[in-house]
Amino acid sequence: MGKAKSDLSQISPLDRLTYWRVLEAAYPVGSTDTLARWMSLRQSSSEHWLEADFRGVFLEHYERMVAILVRLVGDRSQAEELTSDAFWRLYHQPSLQSEGNVGGWLYRTATNLGIDSLRARVRRREHEKVAEHELTGKRAGDPLHDLLREEKRQHVRTALALIKPAAAQLLILRASGLSYKELAHALNIKMSSIGTMLNRAEEEFRKRYLALHPHEEAL
Amino acid sequence: MTCIDDDGIVRAWLDHELSPVEEEQIKRHLSSCSSCQLRFEKLRAGIARTEELFAVLAPPAQDKGTDPELEYSRLSLRVRSVEQQKIPLLTSLLARFPRPLWGVAAGAVLVAILVGFNPVRTLAQRFLAMLRVEKIAVVTIDPSTLVSSAGADSRPYKLINQFLSDNVIVTIDPGRPAILANLNQAKQLVGYNIRTISSLGAPQRVAVRGETAFQMTLDRDRLQSLLEEVGRSDIQIPESANGALIAVHIPATVVSSYGDCPLRQGYPGPDNSRRERGGEFVGNNCTYLFQAPSPTVSVPQNLNMADIAEAALQLVGMSANEARSFCQTVDWSSTLVVPIPRNTGSYETVAVDGVEGTLITETLPQGNRYNLMWIKGGVIHALTGHGSPSDALSLAATLR
Numbered sequence: 001m002g003k004a005k006s007d008l009s010q011i012s013p014l015d016r017l018t019y020w021r022v023l024e025a026a027y028p029v030g031s032t033d034t035l036a037r038w039m040s041l042r043q044s045s046s047e048h049w050l051e052a053d054f055r056g057v058f059l060e061h062y063e064r065m066v067a068i069l070v071r072l073v074g075d076r077s078q079a080e081e082l083t084s085d086a087f088w089r090l091y092h093q094p095s096l097q098s099e100g101n102v103g104g105w106l107y108r109t110a111t112n113l114g115i116d117s118l119r120a121r122v123r124r125r126e127h128e129k130v131a132e133h134e135l136t137g138k139r140a141g142d143p144l145h146d147l148l149r150e151e152k153r154q155h156v157r158t159a160l161a162l163i164k165p166a167a168a169q170l171l172i173l174r175a176s177g178l179s180y181k182e183l184a185h186a187l188n189i190k191m192s193s194i195g196t197m198l199n200r201a202e203e204e205f206r207k208r209y210l211a212l213h214p215h216e217e218a219l
Numbered sequence: 220m221t222c223i224d225d226d227g228i229v230r231a232w233l234d235h236e237l238s239p240v241e242e243e244q245i246k247r248h249l250s251s252c253s254s255c256q257l258r259f260e261k262l263r264a265g266i267a268r269t270e271e272l273f274a275v276l277a278p279p280a281q282d283k284g285t286d287p288e289l290e291y292s293r294l295s296l297r298v299r300s301v302e303q304q305k306i307p308l309l310t311s312l313l314a315r316f317p318r319p320l321w322g323v324a325a326g327a328v329l330v331a332i333l334v335g336f337n338p339v340r341t342l343a344q345r346f347l348a349m350l351r352v353e354k355i356a357v358v359t360i361d362p363s364t365l366v367s368s369a370g371a372d373s374r375p376y377k378l379i380n381q382f383l384s385d386n387v388i389v390t391i392d393p394g395r396p397a398i399l400a401n402l403n404q405a406k407q408l409v410g411y412n413i414r415t416i417s418s419l420g421a422p423q424r425v426a427v428r429g430e431t432a433f434q435m436t437l438d439r440d441r442l443q444s445l446l447e448e449v450g451r452s453d454i455q456i457p458e459s460a461n462g463a464l465i466a467v468h469i470p471a472t473v474v475s476s477y478g479d480c481p482l483r484q485g486y487p488g489p490d491n492s493r494r495e496r497g498g499e500f501v502g503n504n505c506t507y508l509f510q511a512p513s514p515t516v517s518v519p520q521n522l523n524m525a526d527i528a529e530a531a532l533q534l535v536g537m538s539a540n541e542a543r544s545f546c547q548t549v550d551w552s553s554t555l556v557v558p559i560p561r562n563t564g565s566y567e568t569v570a571v572d573g574v575e576g577t578l579i580t581e582t583l584p585q586g587n588r589y590n591l592m593w594i595k596g597g598v599i600h601a602l603t604g605h606g607s608p609s610d611a612l613s614l615a616a617t618l619r
Contacts, residue, residue, distance in 0.1 A: 051398055055291055055398070058287070058291045058294070059287050059291065062287040062290060062291070067278070071273075071276040071277065071278065072276070074276075076278070080285065080290065084290070084293075084294050087294060088294070152272070152275045153276060156272050156273065156275060156276060171269075171273070172273075175270070175273035175274075175276065179236065180231065180234065180236040193227065194227075194231065194236070195225075195227030195228060195229070195230035195231035195234070195236070196225070196226065196227030197227075198230055198234075199226050199227060199230050199262070202265060202266070202269050203265075205269065206265065206268075206269065209272070
């Protein structure tokens with residue numbers, strides 16, 4: 001059994017969970033437990049996310065991440081999907097736990113995923129479809145107002161997709177209400193540089209926006 | 220103060236992101252510097268315009284998101300099933316297990332597939348029998364005679380592993396269990412009522428394992444040559460088994476834990492009595508309640524289950540004679556056979572929840588542990604905890 005213990009300690013806990021799951025699917029709890037103890041299995045401490053920790057991180061950031069991505073991509077179900085994707089990636093990088101800035105990593109990853117999807121959408125020239133999608137199910141108000149607003153949304157997103165991703169990221173995070181401190185933390189930049197970077201990002205965004213829609217008033 | 224030439228600072232000032240001291244300095248300077256005022260105004264207008272544009276992106280106030288807790292459990296189910304598609308389920312299950320253990324795992328899976336379900340004919344499946352669990356029987360096995368211990372080499376293990384991954388097709392992959400904070404979420408996920416032990420209050424946590432299905436077509440020649448290769452040519456697979464398609468479907472199952480249970484898993488993992496990671500002791504007051512609607516197994520009607528059971532029981536460590544006499548005593552018409560290793564405890568039949576149940580008692584250094592199993596209303600129940608048999612029965616009596 002000595003060998004068995006050392007072998008087992010190298011199995012990731014998730015593989016072991018798979019084992020218990022299948023065994024317990026076939027057998028009620030008790031017998032599996034009996035077999036397990038008889039085999040003197042041990043829990044290992046190999047590097048992985050503890051379920052409770054991962055859940056904590058998820059619940060802490062999920063809603064805010066979705067809110068940011070809804071602004072960015074417009075569609076709530078897509079925003080939720082991208083947020084889940086970011087957590088999926090986090091789950092596969094347990095080493096991030098010890099590096100301390102899990103939240104920052106999540107915001108960066110989620111916004112990058114959102115910007116990627118926005119850029120892909122613009123490349124495919126699918127914004128018309130998205131616009132239709134977004135309009136359905138919205139509150140009944142002034143139809144013309146809604147249409148104009150929707151058009152504006154689309155213009156903003158297109159311009160965001162066309163500027164440098166880092167600039168788009170900074171702008172969307174700021175527009176979602178992150179403070180300078182939070183921005184510095186999320187993007188790994190000095191707080192004293194945020195003002196300058198925001199200015200530059202906005203400059204780039206304005207130029208791009210005007211190039212796309214020269215008829216709109218000067219920014 | 221000279222003119223402020225850093226637009227970054229100006230920007231931070233406009234965004235109210237400076238310290239009160241800095242803010243005051245800039246404010247004072249601005250009131251006395253007209254060229255700066257112009258630049259400030261220009262910057263301020265730009266910011267306002269961008270803000271206005273970005274404001275259209277804000278989602279409507281009534282746009283409500285999903286409950287993060289529920290979303291988390293969905294994510295755990297989804298992420299895990301995606302993850303596991305990379306590796307065939309049974310390969311990953313058996314691949315890296317030390318030999319003494321895989322034997323039990325393989326044996327357990329085989330016994331689960333092969334042994335003791337009641338055939339119920341359905342019109343929809345003219346050629347298949349749908350099998351359901353209605354009773355539980357305990358069989359003691361001797362793990363030291365498992366195929367796995369046949370020698371120091373791992374060849375038998377590799378052979379059986381290969382055989383299973385070649386032949387077992389997972390049709391519904393459950394992913395890993397989702398851990399839920401409360402019963403209502405678990406109920407939503409599994410779609411059936413979950414009972415609780417009322418004398419223990421609310422469960423500490425509830426783990427839900429998604430539904431599972433897998434199937435396998437038996438090839439007698441291959442099975443027989445496999446048995447030969449692992450040194451068990453004495454075990455005979457009946458002729459009737461050849462070509463039989465066996466399909467197993469296991470509904471979503473729930474494990475509720477009460478008291479001082481390991482936090483890592485919502486259901487008992489190995490070695491509960493030992494020190495957990497993080498210096499946490501798992502005390503003796505951890506109780507688990509397992510609930511699962513009966514799995515169904517579809518097999519051809521002409522398949523002789525008793526013969527196959529006999530072979531499977533020999534593989535998990537019974538002698539040919541023992542296996543035969545056990546197979547004759549068990550009522551095959553509805554029984555789930557639970558193997559327990561020899562010398563780990565005793566078992567008896569008890570009355571529980573208005574039906575007949577099986578109570579397995581183990582003697583451990585830190586006291587007795589009970590495993591009480593019964594089937595009621597088509598749902599398999601199992602209650603596990605530390606204490607005497609009467610503790611188990613009195614807890615079961617408070618089930619709601």
